Structure formats: C-alpha cells, structure tokens
Amino acid sequence: MEQASPTAPEVPRTPSALPGTLKAVLLRLLYGVLSLVFISLVVFLADEVSPGDAATIIAGDKATPAQVETLREQMGLNRPWPKRYVEFLGKTAKLDFGNSYFGTKRNIREMLFEKMPITAMLALTAIVIAAIVGITLGTLAGIYRSRPPDTAILVLSTLGVTIPTFVLAPVLVYFFATKMDMLPPTWEVNMRAPIWMYMLLPVSILAARPSALLTRVTRASMIETLQQEFIRTAIAKGVPPGRLIFKHGLRNAILPVFTVIGTSFGFLLTGSFVLETVFTIPGIGQEGIDAIMLGDMPRIQGIVLATGLMFLILNLLVDICLPILDPRIREAQV
Amino acid sequence: MKAKKPWLLWIGGTYLVALVLFSFLVPALRSSQLRPPDVQEFNAVTAIVDKPFLPAGGKYPLGTDELGRDVLARLAQGGRTSLIIGLTVQAIALILGLVIGTIGVYAPKWIREPTMRLTDAMFAFPDILLGMLLIGAFASASVGNPALKAIVEQGTIPVIAALACTAWPSIARLVRSQVASLKDREFVVAAKASGASTFYIVTRHVLPQIWGILLAVSMVDLAGTILAEATLSFLGIGIRPPNPSWGGMLNMARQNMQAHPGALLPSALMLSLSIFALSFVGDGLRAKMDPKHR
Numbered sequence: 001m002e003q004a005s006p007t008a009p010e011v012p013r014t015p016s017a018l019p020g021t022l023k024a025v026l027l028r029l030l031y032g033v034l035s036l037v038f039i040s041l042v043v044f045l046a047d048e049v050s051p052g053d054a055a056t057i058i059a060g061d062k063a064t065p066a067q068v069e070t071l072r073e074q075m076g077l078n079r080p081w082p083k084r085y086v087e088f089l090g091k092t093a094k095l096d097f098g099n100s101y102f103g104t105k106r107n108i109r110e111m112l113f114e115k116m117p118i119t120a121m122l123a124l125t126a127i128v129i130a131a132i133v134g135i136t137l138g139t140l141a142g143i144y145r146s147r148p149p150d151t152a153i154l155v156l157s158t159l160g161v162t163i164p165t166f167v168l169a170p171v172l173v174y175f176f177a178t179k180m181d182m183l184p185p186t187w188e189v190n191m192r193a194p195i196w197m198y199m200l201l202p203v204s205i206l207a208a209r210p211s212a213l214l215t216r217v218t219r220a221s222m223i224e225t226l227q228q229e230f231i232r233t234a235i236a237k238g239v240p241p242g243r244l245i246f247k248h249g250l251r252n253a254i255l256p257v258f259t260v261i262g263t264s265f266g267f268l269l270t271g272s273f274v275l276e277t278v279f280t281i282p283g284i285g286q287e288g289i290d291a292i293m294l295g296d297m298p299r300i301q302g303i304v305l306a307t308g309l310m311f312l313i314l315n316l317l318v319d320i321c322l323p324i325l326d327p328r329i330r331e332a333q334v
Numbered sequence: 335m336k337a338k339k340p341w342l343l344w345i346g347g348t349y350l351v352a353l354v355l356f357s358f359l360v361p362a363l364r365s366s367q368l369r370p371p372d373v374q375e376f377n378a379v380t381a382i383v384d385k386p387f388l389p390a391g392g393k394y395p396l397g398t399d400e401l402g403r404d405v406l407a408r409l410a411q412g413g414r415t416s417l418i419i420g421l422t423v424q425a426i427a428l429i430l431g432l433v434i435g436t437i438g439v440y441a442p443k444w445i446r447e448p449t450m451r452l453t454d455a456m457f458a459f460p461d462i463l464l465g466m467l468l469i470g471a472f473a474s475a476s477v478g479n480p481a482l483k484a485i486v487e488q489g490t491i492p493v494i495a496a497l498a499c500t501a502w503p504s505i506a507r508l509v510r511s512q513v514a515s516l517k518d519r520e521f522v523v524a525a526k527a528s529g530a531s532t533f534y535i536v537t538r539h540v541l542p543q544i545w546g547i548l549l550a551v552s553m554v555d556l557a558g559t560i561l562a563e564a565t566l567s568f569l570g571i572g573i574r575p576p577n578p579s580w581g582g583m584l585n586m587a588r589q590n591m592q593a594h595p596g597a598l599l600p601s602a603l604m605l606s607l608s609i610f611a612l613s614f615v616g617d618g619l620r621a622k623m624d625p626k627h628r
Contacts, residue, residue: 034455035455035458038455038458038459039458039459042459042464042467043467046467046468046470046471047471047474056477056478057474057477057478060478162606162609162610162613163606163609164564164605164606164609165565166564166565166568166584166585167584167602167605167606169588170587170588170591170598170602171598171602173588173591174591174595174598178591178592178595265460266460266461266462269460269463270461270462270565273462273569274568274569277568277569277570277585278588288466289569289571291470292469292470292473292571293571294473295470295473295474295475295477296470296474297471300466300467300470300471300474301467303466304463304466307460307463308458308459308460308463311460311463312458
C-alpha cells in the first residue's frame with residue numbers, strides 16, 4: 001500500500017453506516033413533509049380558484065346574495081387566501097377537514113378512519129402478493145432467458161400490463177363468481193364466508209398489473225446482473241447454482257425492483273377505486289366517487305390528502321429500506 | 335418487445351388507422367341506415383332503436399344495449415370521444431412540456447429552479463388523485479351554476495383538464511434532459527457564436543432533433559391517457575351518460591352481466607385492442623427514434 005501523501009490526508013471513513021443512513025432518512029422525511037405541504041397547497045387552491053365557494057354551496061339555491069355574504073363573513077371566507085391556507089394547513093395536520101356539505105353532513109375525519117383501513121388493507125395485501133409473484137416470476141424468466149419458461153412469463157406479463165383492470169375485473173367475476181359460483185361477487189355487510197373469500201378475487205385482480213410490472217423489472221434487472229463479471233467469477237469459483245442465483249444474483253438484481261414497488265402504488269390506488277366499484281367494497285374509492293358526483297369539496301380534499309399521505313409514507317419506507325439493503329447507496333451517502 | 339419486431343408496429347399502425355376510420359365514419363353511417371323514414375333529425379348514437387339486449391347479427395351487427403340503443407354506433411362514437419380526448423390531452427401536455435422543459439434549461443436561474451422543482455413536485459402526486467381533485471373542483475364549482483353544470487355533466491372538458499394536468503410533468507422532464515444534452519453540442523454552440531437568438535436556436539436546431547422521440551413517447555402516453563379516460567368513465571366521473579364512452583359502456587354491461595354476459599365483449603375488446611395497438615406502435619416508434627433504446 002502507498003503512503004497517503006501529506007497534501008491529501010486520508011478522509012476518515014465512518015466505521016458504521018448509521019450516520020450516513022440517518023442523514024439520508026432525515027432528508028427523505030423532510031422531502032416527504034415538503035411534498036405533503038405541496039399537495040395540501042394544490043388541494044387548497046383547487047377549491048380556491050374554482051368559481052363559487054363554500055358559503056354559496058352551504059347557503060343553497062334559495063339564499064339571497066346578502067345571506068350568502070353574511071355566511072361568508074361568519075365562515076371567515078372573505079379573508080385573504082394565504083391567511084386561510086395557513087389555517088387550512090393547521091387543520092390538515094390534525095386531519096380536521098370539517099363536515100361534508102351534503103347528505104348527512106358527516107364528519108370527514110370520522111369517515112376517513114372508517115373507510116381508509118379497508119382500502120389500505122386491499123392495497124397492501126395486493127402489493128405484497130404482487131411483490132412475491134413478480135419477483136419469483138421475474139427471477140425465473142431471468143434465469144431461463146429466451147427459453148420457453150421465459151417466453152411464457154413474458155407473454156403473461158405483457159398481457160398483465162396491457163389489459164385494463166376494469167376489463168379484467170368483470171370477466172373474472174363472471175367466471176369465478178357468476179358462472180362457477182365459487183366466490184362471492186360482491187362485498188356484504190353480514191358476511192356468509194370468511195373474509196379472505198371476499199378479498200381473494202379483488203386482491204388478485206388488483207395485484208395482476210403490479211405483478212406483471214414487477215415481473216418485467218425483475219427480469220430485466222436479473223438479466224443485467226447475471227451478465228456482470230462477478231457472476232462469471234462466482235461460476236468459475238464453483239459457487240453452487242442456488243447460492244449463485246439468490247446470494248449473488250437476486251441480492252443485486254432486487255434493488256431497482258424496490259423502487260418500482262413504491263411507484264406502482266399509484267396504479268394500486270386507481271385499481272382499488274375500480275375494484276371497490278365492481279365489488280361494492282365500502283372503501284375510500286366509493287366515498288371519493290360519491291363526493292365527486294356531488295361536488296363535495298371538503299370530502300374530496302380529505303380523501304386526496306389522506307391517500308396522498310399513504311402514498312408518501314409507502315415511498316418513504318421504500319427509500320429508507322434501500323440504503324439498508326444496498327451498501328453501495330449507504331457508502332455514497334456518507 | 336425489443337426493436338426486432340417491426341411487424342408489431344405495422345399491425346398496430348394498421349389497427350389505429352382502421353380505428354380512426356371506424357370511429358369517425360360509422361356514427362353518421364348508422365344514423366342514415368337506422369333512420370326511420372318519417373323522422374328528419376335522427377342520431378343513431380343516442381336514439382333508442384329497438385328492444386334492449388338484442389343479440390348480435392342482422393340489422394344490429396353488435397346487438398343493442400341495456401336501453402335498446404345500437405351498440406355499433408355507440409362503440410364508434412365512444413372511440414371518437416376517446417381519440418379526441420386523448421389527442422387533445424397529449425397536444426396540451428406536449429406544448430406545456432416543451433415550454434416548461436425548455437425553460438428548465440435556458441431560462442435564468444430564478445425562473446428555472448422553481449419551475450423544475452414544481453415539475454418534480456408533481457411526481458409526488460399520484461395521477462388519479464390529482465385527476466379526481468380537478469374533476470371534483472369542477473363539480474363543486476358547478477353547484478348552483480347552470481352554465482358550468484352542463485359542461486360538467488357532459489364530462490369532456492373536466493376530463494381533458496384533469497388528464498392534461500397529470501400528463502405534462504413527464505414530458506417536461508424528458509424535454510429538459512434532451513435539450514440539456516443538446517445544449518453544449520457543437521452545432522448549437524456554433525449557432526450561438528454566430529449570433530442566433532435562444533428562440534431561434536431552440537426552434538431551428540434543438541426541437542428538430544427531439545421531435546421523433548417526443549412523438550414516440552406521446553404515443554405510449556396516449557395509451558395511458560385513453561386508459562385513464564376509460565377508467566374515469568367506468569367509475570362514472572368521466573364522460574357521463576347518455577354520451578357513450580368505452581368505459582361507461584363497460585360499466586353498464588357489467589351491471590347487467592348476470593343475464594347478458596355477451597354485452598361485455600364489444601367495449602372490453604375494443605379497449606384492450608386499442609391499448610395494445612397504441613403501446614406496440616409507441617414502443618416500435620421509440621425503438622426506431624431513440625438510439626439508446628435499441
């Protein structure tokens with residue numbers, strides 16, 4: 001080893017990876033909070049720039065302009081918008097979105113706590129299934145590159161990516177629920193079967209597209225990894241095939257897959273809205289569609305912010321997990 | 335789907351030409367075919383022509399729907415709506431993306447930085463949420479506003495607004511990276527040295543280099559836009575009845591699926607085939623245009 005020259009003293013390397021990781025995690029958290037503030041601003045402005053405000057809607061069609069004006073005064077709507085935005089932000093932090101404009105004028109926070117868990121359960125189960133199926137199939141396809149198993153998996157995943165959820169859902173419901181009568185076609189308040197029977201069909205349909213996407217990403221990443229020189233070295237060294245695939249190949253190939261898991265959550269949201277409609281599952285999607293049909297702004301704002309928060313947390317988790325899985329990212333962050 | 339399969343591009347391209355002809359010619363054709371002799375104004379797309387759920391064949395090649403309207407005419411009209419919305423959204427996204435992406439490279443720092451941060455921030459927002467928010471804002475604004483109510487109930491304009499807002503950031507990012515990579519190439523530097531204005535350089539030297547890849551990416555995005563429009567219509571918050579859309583037709587067919595499963599076929603097939611064709615053409619074009627993709 002050469003001696004370090006006096007002009008360029010050796011930079012002391014952190015012995016553990018923790019400080020770097022911690023810094024990165026904190027940065028990510030800050031970024032997440034900033035994104036949330038941005039989302040809340042968009043949500044606030046969407047209501048702000050559209051003509052007609054809360055006072056007009058609450059006062060109803062029959063109210064005189066004077067009555068509307070008084071109501072506006074009472075609600076504090078005639079103050080400048082930045083002031084109201086800060087107030088909105090404070091309320092949002094407490095998940096306080098007020099009450100619905102229409103119907104039973106239900107408290108939105110209460111509604112979110114009731115409906116959110118159902119959608120979250122659907123989406124999270126689907127993403128776990130998609131990750132297992134996608135990584136398994138993708139790895140298989142990567143190993144059997146250009147041979148029959150790979151071709152079969154590739155055709156399947158192309159279909160999975162291109163067939164829309166709302167085409168797949170009715171067709172599968174028709175075969176498994178209507179025709180063969182094996183699974184319940186709709187959600188029921190008093191369930192006559194264990195809950196997994198009700199979840200099986202929606203969750204599998206929901207997982208189809210992300211599975212296909214993850215299969216393709218895993219396959220591409222696996223093929224690239226298996227061409228690397230360290231794999232050739234490992235083969236030459238006589239590493240047994242199982243160890244070669246899992247320890248050397250998959251361990252490296254899996255990293256880009258994790259990023260895609262985070263971003264594919266966006267698909268899952270769209271998909272779960274569709275499936276909640278098809279299976280009449282009382283989740284956030286049905287609630288959202290109902291709110292949009294009525295133009296019930298506080299409910300829409302609450303739903304958008306709550307789902308946006310879920311999306312951000314999931315992506316944050318992925319970003320925090322990545323450096324723990326990949327020493328190279330950890331080093332780069334130090 | 336690597337570059338080696340030009341036949342997929344050709345099949346996809348032929349399908350798309352057929353789709354355009356089908357969706358723009360068939361509604362008028364069906365109107366003249368199905369018009370009862372004593373009626374002057376007749377629209378085959380919205381008129382009830384016969385009993386509901388007639389099977390395919392004979393006078394109605396694809397049968398009739400749940401109200402007894404001609405499925406063929408509605409399918410074509412739905413395709414027209416999808417194409418018009420998709421192309422408009424892509425055109426808006428392309429223009430916005432070009433302007434904002436170019437600003438991200440050439441504008442002074444105090445404009446450039448906030449613009450690009452805004453573009454990045456848009457990615458923090460799942461598309462469906464922003465779309466729902468915008469459509470919701472339209473719906474909320476239309477309460478007690480009859481002129482706006484008509485627009486919201488028709489559905490085209492809110493859908494275009496919602497989808498255009500979610501489509502531009504990815505184009506802007508692409509334009510920015512492409513323009514940035516061209517900025518220091520010799521021919522651009524030479525143009526600058528000979529006194530060309532930034533506007534001249536961008537329109538005459540930079541854009542001709544990147545329009546190919548932009549076209550290909552727009553094609554792939556068009557598939558996404560049409561899918562998104564169909565999803566919104568399926569959920570009942572996109573194109574609203576009685577105006578036909580593939581998503582809406584599929585939703586109605588689904589509700590009557592138990593008794594008439596065959597009614598699912600036309601809209602489901604059209605939608606899947608169109609998405610397939612658009613992504614084949616998009617991928618094929620991209621492989622041709624983008625040397626990195628080969």
